Amino acid sequence: MQRPRSSQHRSMSFVIRGIRTTSLLALSLTFALLARSQSENARASALIREGQGALDAGDFSRAIHDFENARQLAPDNADVNRGLVLSYLQAGRLADAQRIAESAVGRWPHDARLQHWLGLVYFKEGHNQNALQALQRSESLSPNGPDIHFDIALVYLAENQYPQAADELENAIKLNPNAALPHILLGRAYQNTNRTVKAIEQFRAALRADPNVPLGHYHVGFALASLGRDQEAIAEYQKEALRSPDNPSVLYQLGHCELATSEWQSAIMHLKKATQLDPKNADARYDLGKALLLEGDAAAAVLTLRQAAALKPESPEPHYLLARALEKIGDKEQSQHELQIFADLKKAQPATGGMATGPIQ
């Protein structure tokens, strides 16, 4: 027996109507969702722009606020995650920065910038090995950025790995020769690997790139002094002292060079000021005592050298000079006593240096 056709038709129509209704509903929902998504994306984009503006302005709290909100709206947006990592990093919220960065790096492992910033987070946390790994991953993803080489160099420098740091800084400078700071740091790396002549070239390059680079003349002076070119070093330190008249390190190094060139009165003046600004600088006080002794004021030298010895009790040198100063003022008994202390401290010192042996760095 055949079923009546109308019944089949009705049934089909119902289904079709149902489908149409569902489709319309789904379509409506989709449109609604799309509209909301577009609205959220627009809102997220706006927050990203605002966050970036806050970062540019140095308002890191505001930047964090913006990027956190943006991340609520668009958690899978790479730019949002980058912005939040950078905001936390700049604000010093390193644990948060690390959490977001590690998560984002897991999501976007080939994002060079995220790897870079994760490296910076680790570095600021003192996790240098992790930092180095992250930065090197970033470098492999984007080898032509000058900043990545620079930042890897920072990690090496912090680890006292000067030759490796020098390599990275050389790369950074090739990519951006006009930045002063990489030249300064490369100079430091050279200086600490005894390539002093090359260090001077770098310090001078830094000053050419930026005549006001912090401590630029100080570094040139230090390198020149380590070559025994004390007069030239003094000229550099004097330039630095004009810019930083109350920097005790600059004044100490200036006084030290003046002492070496027998400009005792100037040395005394600068070393006195250095010790006033930094009373715990035993080296400056020692040099001051030495200058006073050479200038003929043995009594003042005794006083100053006693202070130097007290500041650095493990050091034999102040006692040696103190013995000589005491001898000059006729206190032979105390002089002998100081020589004995000197001898005892000498014995306690490890044997380093010598004819064919340089310092163990």
Added chain:
Amino acid sequence: MAHPRWPSLLVSAAMLTAACLLVFFPQRSPAHQQTHRSTAPASTSKGKGLASSPISFIDIAKTAGIDFHLTCGDPEKRYIMESMCGGVAVLDYDNDGWMDIFLVDGSTLADQREGKCHTGKLYHNDHDGTFTDVTAKSGISHCGWGFGVAVGDYDNDGWEDLHVTYLDGAILYHNNHDGTFTDVTAKAGVGNIGRWGTSAAFGDYDNDGFLDLYVANYVDLDLQHLPEFGQGLFCQYRQIPVSCGPRGLKGGRDRLYHNNGDGTFTDVTEKLNIDPNSYYGLGVVWLDYDLDGCLDLYVSDDSTPSMLYHGDCKGGFTEVGVKAGVAYSADGREQAGMGVDSADYDNDGWPDIVKTNFSDDSNNLFHNDHTGEFTDLAGPADFGPVSIPFLGFGVKFLDIDNTGWKDLFVANGHVNPQVDQYSFGVTYAERPLLFRNLGKGKFEEIGFKSGSALAHRYVGRGAATADFFNEGREDLLVSVLDGPPLLLQNQSRKQGHWLRIKTVGTRSNRDGFGARVEVKAGGFTQVAEVRTNSSFESASDPRLHFGLGSANLVDAIVVHWPSGTMDRIGPQRTDQQLVIEEGKGVVTPQPMAPRTASSHAN
């Protein structure tokens, strides 16, 4: 979606960190960089005003017939003894009045194993600006790895004898008066057996009229068990592998041999408590620093305190180096003492001391304070700072232009050829330094403008002074590692008057070593002590040379002999040599012939 801009932020993040690092990076004070300062290239001042200086030296070694080549190990210098050769001696072995030359040769490990002989060479001064190699007939035939040489008439027979140090002992050659020498080591008992001697020096410390002998010993080295190149804490220089030592190696105890007066010596090292800590001895000079009439002794030690032995006039010594301020640097640090010499550079009547050191450290100019103490015035004298980039070995006071003020010569050269592979600013070969005494305690370094020979770089070691051509000018003889020596003839245009004195002791030792001679001329008095040995492993002209400036008359001469006797001598002409015999005064005035073309080998 808009893409954010990041670059400025990234840079600032990095820069922020960098700024912190700048402040907190460990950067050593130069005050504590004594042993690791880099050095400036020797060429920095090369060529400046070469033609304008009145001081000029030319190297005439080759044309003068000095065909010597100093062998000292392999070029890589993998072992410490390969860097320390270079003794040179100036002596008049045949008493013809002209200074002859003896050059000590080293060896190599391969030559040692194969028995290949290195004897050193004796050159006779032919009086015409040339020298003749007379080694073959001289009897100087010991084969070994030689280092230093001392000259003195140990048996008072009027003929200079030779003592040569080796890696494993020493040889004393007695002068037979006929141009030959005989090895008398065994009989004399100065063999320094099994020890690596460097510098040695004759001096009569107990004033008994016979020259005693001090031998500085460096390291007790076993050639069968040499320390491995670059392996270990003390085999590094600026973090690069180099030859090991001396730290980490056993020091060799110096020896003091007392002359018994019968051709034999007695080793009194232990009895007199000499070098009880077996420091690494490299330089020796006898002097009477406190003018008490008895010889004292200064020994420069490598990497360990240098020693000043005060003679008590009774045959004993007290070591006073630390108290006197000559054991350490002015900061109380051990230095790598190499060569030493003594003279009264400021004409205050008291002998001062000069000592060379490693690169990255200042050479010392120990001024005699007349109180038994010395003050290192190398800095104020402008002698120290310029020396910092150089590794000094031989050092001699001399009066290059006869002004009456003692100038200074320093032979330089690094010990590690490996430094040339790095941009330390340190080079293996270095130019010598020549310091002109400006008076008032100041010096000026003029080597770079004193002729091309002094502007070049060498691996300099031994250095000696002499008036080789008897023309009233002090010349220089310098050994060069793995190369020919320099015979630097003084051709300076402007020269003052001069006087040369040869002392002959009678009650005192025949050479008159230790005699203090005062020469008054031109309104001031100069003082000098008679000796040959000083510098690094070397012996110089024993005749005292006094520059007199414009003075054309010597007003008075006083000789304080080691025996305690004194000779006072009245006015004398300038520009001549006087032979002064103890108790007799001037026995042979010898006016010098004016300089002639034949006296120039070049």
